Amino acid sequence: MSEREASHWGWGHADQFPKREARKALGDQVGNLLGLPVSGPHDPVPLAEVRVGEPRVDAPAALPFVNAEREDRVRHTYGRAYPDVVRGFGGDFTAAPDLVAHPSTETEVDQVLDWAQGAQVAVVPYGGGTSVVRGVECPLPDGFRGTLSLDLRGLDRVLEVEPSSLTARIQAGATGPRLEAQLAEHGLTLRCFPQSFEFSTLGGWLATRAGGHFATGYTHVDDLTASIRALTPRGPWESRRLPGSGAGPSPDRLMLGSEGALGVITEAWMRVRPRPRYRASASLRFAEFRDAVAACRALAQSGLFPSNCRVLDPREAKLNMVAVDGSSVLLLGFESADHPLHAWMDRALELARDHGGTVAGAVKHAEAGEKTGESGQAGTWKNAFVQMPYLLNVLVSLGVIADTFETACPWDRFDDLHAALVKNVRGAMKAVAGSPCHLSCRFTHVYPDGPAPYYTFIAKARPGAEVEQWAAIKQAASETLMAHGATITHHHAVGRTHRPWYREQRPAPMGDALRALKGALDPAGILNPGVLL
Template identity: 55%
Template sequence: MERERSHWGWGWEDEALGERELREAAAGLTAHLGFGSAEPEAPVPLAAVELPAPRLPLPAAGRDGLWSADLPARVRHTYGRAYRDLVRGFRGRFEHPPDLVARPRDEAEVEQVLEWAAGAGAAVIPFGGGTSVVGGVEPRVGDRWAGVVSLDLTALRRVLEVDDVSLAARIEAGALGPDLEAQLAPHGLTLRHYPQSFQLSTLGGWLATRAGGHFATLQTHIDDLVESIRAITPTGTWASRRLPGSGAGPSPDRLLLGSEGTLGVITEAWVSVRRKPLHRAGRAVRFADFRAGAQAVRALAQAGLHPENCRLIDAREAALTFAGDGSAALLVLGFESAHEPVDGRLASALALCREAGGSWEERAEGARGGAVGSWREAFLRAPYVRDVLVAAGVLSETFETAITWERFDGFVARVREAVAERVRERCGAGIVTCRVTHAYPDGAAPYFTVVAPAPRGEEVACWDEIKRAAGEAILAAGGTITHHHAVGRDHRPWYDRQRPDPFAAALAGAKAAVDPDGLLNPGVLLDPLPSGTAAGRTAPPSRAL
């Protein structure tokens, strides 16, 4: 019997904390933060959730197990896992649930679902691990549709082929991170793409959202690992040629990357894999302040040393995650290789850190010990901790962006202050921290965390106000609304302002060509096409949200 996901929280249903464990966790976390309630609320159990009846009939065609209209399946496919999703699910409010859930086991069944949905006038939302934090899988599609089908790809989860010569693998899109790694392991290979959602997210989800992964420099996004992508669209199959690179016009697979299920249902991809690393070395480097640490990160990114891990954490976040005492910013620095020792690269990196004022303990800090181990454990457990914070009345959410180095210091200060001011106004207290998750020769990706007391019953409205302040500050200061969290429905207001109008028109044209009825994930990236829009003929994109 397959494990079931939590109907509202991050992990698996069988991992949910009991009442006693929840109280103990809430007491410890709120004491550490200095706010929140040590008397946590309990989530509304799945058995008590009520949904409106499905608007769509169960299709008669299809093998057993393809279609479902039962309440647990519809509940689990209503939301992603943003803070606003967790709060609504916690309180048993499942707004706009899908009417049906389809779980195809091969491409033929994907085609069957799309054909049926087109005939029924239903929207279709591709669904991988359901870990979107921007409303990317929420069936919030408006009244144009007769209903909504959530298209769950997780039955397509096999590593289909391994090319040990070119070091690549053909993998189905529904494979969860741990599953695909387990299938590559007997070959001595690894994809080594580890987003924070790794345990519960899929390859197809990473591709559709241009996910950022394990590597803090060089190959930072899943984009960098793609050889080709295959997708099913309402008008046919979209498959790019498998190549290490090509200059033959705009790349077919690059258009699918970041398409968020709007241009086709990604079913498989050829991706570059590598030998498992045998050599590792790292240190936790401390800096008097975040600015000095950022100077070191810039020097490392521009020196061509390409550390696999190069994450800078401000002093407040280091204290929150028990990786430091709050007196210094912390740089988690690491190198790895499958072929040769990396001690020389580490020594060169530490020399650059010393020039920027960094200091460290001479003993190596591995991934399991010291400040590095504390931060790593906090990083992996953060989504689970957020579930406890919801129960304890604490708002906990993140947002991220990217900016070039010459604007970095002022940008971080401006965004942090704008968000902190709104947090103070709305919540009365709170913490806004920043870390650098990915670094490039010309810039970096600042990643902000907000933790604050949340007014009971007003959590969603509270976060939405803070999110608006963050989005406005990011765009005003020249950053991007997202570096790796995708657009979804929640980022649309800022995405529309960030992208050039001619590009928006071109994207609408591509949408009309492959999805003339506009049934794939309507509202994400662009507005639904006008009724009757023919393939290859588009109306100007609307700015309406």
């Protein structure tokens, strides 16, 4: 079977970028829905015509899995945030790495690290390249001769399953579908579903502390990690597979979120679970956003741990065509491998109704083999969720800025934070892009002590100034997050984009501690210089 070609500039498969006519029609729809003037549709610069410099170093002859080929370098240049997509669309790949390595064994990863130290070449671990924080784009650091993108997707197997502890040893380069297909042979699942699931990898999830789309309970990949094995320039870093340990600072916690700066994660023992047999879903509408928020808090604190507990504000509901009447929506879901879910769902609905929610459509219960319960608004939402990154590609071609930012904060700070974000981010959009513009909010994850709100912003781009406009909006959002005691990121990582605000957020001595740790593990500083520190 031939593999589908990936887009060289945007999200996903190249063949899913619509033809001009379809894009024009979509532009009209978006224009009507958001009242936003669009231009174009414009076309991306074809791969053969993009701008990319000559490699500054030669591929080492002794490592035949390393190359300096133009197309491979182009395809490893950027992640998939708005500024990446807009630069790729315009054919600017001058930031390309000099070399790309495709190891298929740990020994080959080790050989790359050895060679790079001697050759003064920076090594950027690369999973699926879906970073939205410039995590895989490495400008040439001072004192280095070149950069190498270390693509780990050749290490993509589930190596071992331990059924009594429900754990599996999985190689870091496995993408979501690759690892789920192999676990399914054992009737198991990791159930870590970031929106980028189709293309991102286990190693990327661990290195960025990804958030899957379980809305409560096990949300971050951290919760699913039993032990990690990484290669550092100073040798292997491997923790014991344990259900829990109080032995000092956790070695896994030091690797989780290390963003390729401390070691190359090659495999991990992950906590897996039987595939769910029972599913239930429902959606509720609220006349007021604050009531939907209050219902969501009650659910998060109820101990019911719904697998889906997602609030959409009226604009977000409209953008995703889930509700167009100005109401806020609460999408609810439960799943279990063990028991039917009527009692859980009934109690959750009771809590939501206490806060003014009304059930829209039917409450669905399904058992494995039956059609999933996710029809109606939940189904519409899921579809929109999967398609949204492709829509962002189209918006770029229509001269529109479209991106997201996310955070988490305690419940007692949410109202003020939300009001300030709406004021400041809308203000920044108006200043750089004029009116009208769009800002909407949903909760991606909720905890007993607070929500993780996620914002989508859309504004008119000025040709040639897109990245500057985006940066001004992003700055307004980030400064507001810091001023209100929220986190600069709940699950999008730090990378290079969030670094100034991460510095502000972390305890002051932690920067020195991180630098010392990096110095101990990576004395020549070859690993992804510029992320985190």
